[in-house]
Amino acid sequence: MIHPDTELRFVSPEIGHGVFATRRIPKGTITWGLCHFDHVLTPARRLELPPAYAEIILNYSYMTAQGDAVLCWDIGRYVNHSCDPASLSLSDEMEVAVRDIRPGEQLTDDYGMLNIVVDLQCRCGAPGCRGTVRGDDVLRLGRVWEARLREAFALAPRVPQPLLPLLRNPRALEDMLAGRALPPSPSAFCIPSQAAGAGGRALLPAVPDPGIHPASA
Amino acid sequence: MIHPDTVLQFISPEIGYGVFATRDIPQGTITWVHDPLDQILTPEQIRNMPGIYGDPLARYTYRTPEGNHVLLWDLARFMNHSCSPNCMGTHYGFEVAVRGIPAGSELTVDYATLYMTPEEAFDCYCRAEGCRWRISKDDAANLVDQWAAQVQVGLLHIGEVDQLLFHLLSNGHLQRACGDHGVPYQLSLRRLF
Numbered sequence: 128m129i130h131p132d133t134e135l136r137f138v139s140p141e142i143g144h145g146v147f148a149t150r151r152i153p154k155g156t157i158t159w160g161l162c163h164f165d166h167v168l169t170p171a172r173r174l175e176l177p178p179a180y181a182e183i184i185l186n187y188s189y190m191t192a193q194g195d196a197v198l199c200w201d202i203g204r205y206v207n208h209s210c211d212p213a214s215l216s217l218s219d220e221m222e223v224a225v226r227d228i229r230p231g232e233q234l235t236d237d238y239g240m241l242n243i244v245v246d247l248q249c250r251c252g253a254p255g256c257r258g259t260v261r262g263d264d265v266l267r268l269g270r271v272w273e274a275r276l277r278e279a280f281a282l283a284p285r286v287p288q289p290l291l292p293l294l295r296n297p298r299a300l301e302d303m304l305a306g307r308a309l310p311p312s313p314s315a316f317c318i319p320s321q322a323a324g325a326g327g328r329a330l331l332p333a334v335p336d337p338g339i340h341p342a343s344a
Numbered sequence: 345m346i347h348p349d350t351v352l353q354f355i356s357p358e359i360g361y362g363v364f365a366t367r368d369i370p371q372g373t374i375t376w377v378h379d380p381l382d383q384i385l386t387p388e389q390i391r392n393m394p395g396i397y398g399d400p401l402a403r404y405t406y407r408t409p410e411g412n413h414v415l416l417w418d419l420a421r422f423m424n425h426s427c428s429p430n431c432m433g434t435h436y437g438f439e440v441a442v443r444g445i446p447a448g449s450e451l452t453v454d455y456a457t458l459y460m461t462p463e464e465a466f467d468c469y470c471r472a473e474g475c476r477w478r479i480s481k482d483d484a485a486n487l488v489d490q491w492a493a494q495v496q497v498g499l500l501h502i503g504e505v506d507q508l509l510f511h512l513l514s515n516g517h518l519q520r521a522c523g524d525h526g527v528p529y530q531l532s533l534r535r536l537f
Contacts, residue, residue, distance in 0.1 A: 135352070163389075163392075163393045163397060164383070164397075164400070164415060166381065166383070166417070175380070176380050176381075177380070177511075177512075179511070180380070180381065183381075198381070198417070200383075200415065200417065292394055292396050293394070293396060293397070
């Protein structure tokens with residue numbers, strides 16, 4: 128479920144929609160977490176779906192390290208990529224704000240952490256835009272992500288966490304907030320080989336169309 | 345899945361969002377089909393969710409005759425109630441436009457057709473012609489014949505218009521809906537094949 132202080136806005140015909148903060152969301156806030164309404168589509172489940180759903184899943188879901196495609200039930204599925212994102216993946220079930228997000232600012236994350244199955248051309252325009260978001264970005268960026276996550280999550284126990292009671296697995300966050308567990312290293316849930324072994328044709332389009340992918344922002 | 349010629353639009357803080365036609369959707373068009381990504385939540389699954397889920401469940405799901413809650417995966421979950429709706433559901437997992445829906449107008453359904461519980465009665469401000477002001481489970485007893493007649497009108501036009509959602513209909517469901525409403529099935533198919 129996406130943070131409650133957000134709304135869907137139309138960005139442009141090229142980008143489509145995006146998710147924007149309606150109030151300030153402080154650094155260290157969980158901005159998205161897997162909830163009871165989100166779809167967790169196993170490879171077997173994806174194979175049962177009619178072919179028309181492959182494109183929907185490709186455009187709107189992300190992959191876990193286990194090869195499940197997670198399709199957010201709410202506007203979380205419209206979060207766009209940025210090479211200088213407002214949030215990073217804290218695990219494959221949560222995202223955390225890595226800077227203060229101002230009202231009206233777009234919530235973005237880094238698709239390089241989402242086990243993408245096709246590389247994406249990026250035109251996010253952020254300083255240091257990588258140009259291409261790759262399924263193995265963790266090999267080059269894992270340490271940078273980990274440092275930013277550690278720094279941001281240090282603030283997590285001191286800021287409101289409205290998503291905590293809605294999480295499918297609240298215990299993982301409770302343990303981290305209480306210092307009983309450390310945030311996992313990105314290399315624990317970003318699997319560079321994912322692109323090759325994505326677990327089923329249901330996710331692989333014949334011709335990926337970067338023009339309609341949210342990550343083409 | 346909702347008809348592709350639709351878009352989500354914010355209406356007001358009281359009503360929230362609604363679903364609007366981006367092009368004219370003619371009478372007889374199948375406007376929604378239950379599809380494999382729609383989630384059916386059993387009473388047991390709902391019992392295992394924290395109490396805080398009560399609000400989104402009440403807001404975004406509808407009930408089946410078996411007592412399950414259905415959470416539609418796409419913007420169909422934002423369809424609002426009207427006492428004079430332009431879409432009507434059938435017992436076979438699809439809705440049909442019972443009159444033409446001009447581009448820019450809102451797609452609506454009658455929530456009393458959705459197996460409400462007594463506690464789910466609500467005040468209606470749609471003020472459509474024949475607005476009932478108060479919508480409750482008991483409306484069904486008075487309106488069931490009128491609803492059936494409206495669905496029949498929609499089904500009678502089903503073969504005259506483009507059906508972009510036809511591929512999602514389950515085998516035999518259109519045939520059975522036509523049978524229930526006394527619409528010759530062959531008539532409904534004359535433009536589909």
